[in-house]
Amino acid sequence: MTDEPVVSMENVEVHFETEGSILPFGDDPEVVQAVDGVSLDIPENDVVALVGESGCGKTTLGKTAIGTQRPTSGSVKYKGQDIWKANDGEGDVEISFKEIRQSLQIIHQDPGAALNPNKTVQHSLEAPLKLRHPDMDTFERRERIHEMLARVGMEPPEDYAKRFPHQLSGGEQQRVALIRALLMNPDLILADEAVSALDVSLRIDMMDLMLDLQDTFNTSFLFISHNLSNASYIAGKSDGRIGIMYLGELVEIGPIDEVLGDPQHPYTKALMWATPNLHPDAADRGDSPLRKIDVPDPRNPPTGCRFHTRCPEAREACTGEMPDAVTVGDDHDVACYRAYDDHEYWSSPELTDDGLDNLGTSDESTAD
Numbered sequence: 001m002t003d004e005p006v007v008s009m010e011n012v013e014v015h016f017e018t019e020g021s022i023l024p025f026g027d028d029p030e031v032v033q034a035v036d037g038v039s040l041d042i043p044e045n046d047v048v049a050l051v052g053e054s055g056c057g058k059t060t061l062g063k064t065a066i067g068t069q070r071p072t073s074g075s076v077k078y079k080g081q082d083i084w085k086a087n088d089g090e091g092d093v094e095i096s097f098k099e100i101r102q103s104l105q106i107i108h109q110d111p112g113a114a115l116n117p118n119k120t121v122q123h124s125l126e127a128p129l130k131l132r133h134p135d136m137d138t139f140e141r142r143e144r145i146h147e148m149l150a151r152v153g154m155e156p157p158e159d160y161a162k163r164f165p166h167q168l169s170g171g172e173q174q175r176v177a178l179i180r181a182l183l184m185n186p187d188l189i190l191a192d193e194a195v196s197a198l199d200v201s202l203r204i205d206m207m208d209l210m211l212d213l214q215d216t217f218n219t220s221f222l223f224i225s226h227n228l229s230n231a232s233y234i235a236g237k238s239d240g241r242i243g244i245m246y247l248g249e250l251v252e253i254g255p256i257d258e259v260l261g262d263p264q265h266p267y268t269k270a271l272m273w274a275t276p277n278l279h280p281d282a283a284d285r286g287d288s289p290l291r292k293i294d295v296p297d298p299r300n301p302p303t304g305c306r307f308h309t310r311c312p313e314a315r316e317a318c319t320g321e322m323p324d325a326v327t328v329g330d331d332h333d334v335a336c337y338r339a340y341d342d343h344e345y346w347s348s349p350e351l352t353d354d355g356l357d358n359l360g361t362s363d364e365s366t367a368d
């Protein structure tokens with residue numbers, strides 16, 4: 001047991017050079033700023049749900065948290081050990097990169113692609129047990145696997161253990177992927193759109209199952225979704241936090257009752273407007289609060305606050321510097337000048353649509 005967060009990210013940036021473009025000699029390649037200046041701690045047995053549109057960088061940030069994506073700058077630590085220094089063998093390495101990676105697992109949107117089509121469920125689930133419990137014999141492994149299959153409702157487990165992935169439904173495949181991740185005894189599971197491909201009726205069951213097993217395995221979840229409704233369900237049920245991402249930045253984060261009960265960032269309000277079951281006045285919520293402009297190109301994001309081209313509250317002061325996050329409530333942070341009492345924003349002229357005409361925009365998204 002340690003007081004260190006399981007994962008701690010500080011001022012993380014992840015920039016990608018765009019591939020495939022033929023550049024005139026001497027021109028620099030274009031760079032996508034997939035994640036920019038994000039800091040986030042994930043303690044033990046915690047749930048953080050990250051939400052944002054396609055291309056906002058949430059998946060890239062998730063992969064950075066579990067050590068499968070190297071940040072361009074900033075630090076990512078597992079229980080106080082810098083993940084990439086462990087990988088490079090730099091400085092004091094108390095926890096090896098191999099051990100770190102085993103402790104940070106992922107379940108994907110498409111479990112069918114993640115499971116080997118030529119291996120039975122039994123075979124797929126034996127691998128993590130052999131790695132984490134090398135002393136277990138064949139009988140003990142079989143018993144443990146059957147116990148887990150029964151726990152997630154796949155009964156009779158003896159039958160399910162013999163099946164191949166194509167003999168399972170999508171929901172059953174996702175349960176096997178979840179068991180496989182949990183049998184590694186992870187400290188954190190990145191659930192990347194893990195319920196998005198399931199029928200709506202099965203999504204709640206899967207999220208309930210994740211939280212039920214969280215207590216048994218004492219793991220944390222970084223849950224990533226483009227769907228605010230799903231994110232609010234899992235964060236709300238677990239007393240977790242919800243984080244809102246926009247164009248590579250974490251613009252608002254906090255406990256669910258604060259962020260959705262008293263949203264401070266105009267983008268959070270826009271996401272709530274687009275999610276009628278979360279809108280306090282769904283029947284009479286009026287027109288979209290977003291300016292009618294495409295999502296900016298992440299290769300050429302707007303200056304200042306990146307949301308200013310779509311923000312209904314934008315003023316000229318928003319186009320200069322990127323706003324720093326400020327604490328507005330209990331563990332509730334927001335990156336918007338409206339959260340500052342005495343910022344020049346309040347005396348700055350409103351930004352009109354005419355003033356935005358010359359900004360380059362695109363609905364193309366290259367990083368998720």
Ligand code: SF4
Pocket residue numbers: 265266267305306307308309311312313314315318323335336337338
């Ligand atoms: S800083 Fe300005 S543009 Fe950005 S969200 Fe706040 S009001 Fe809108």
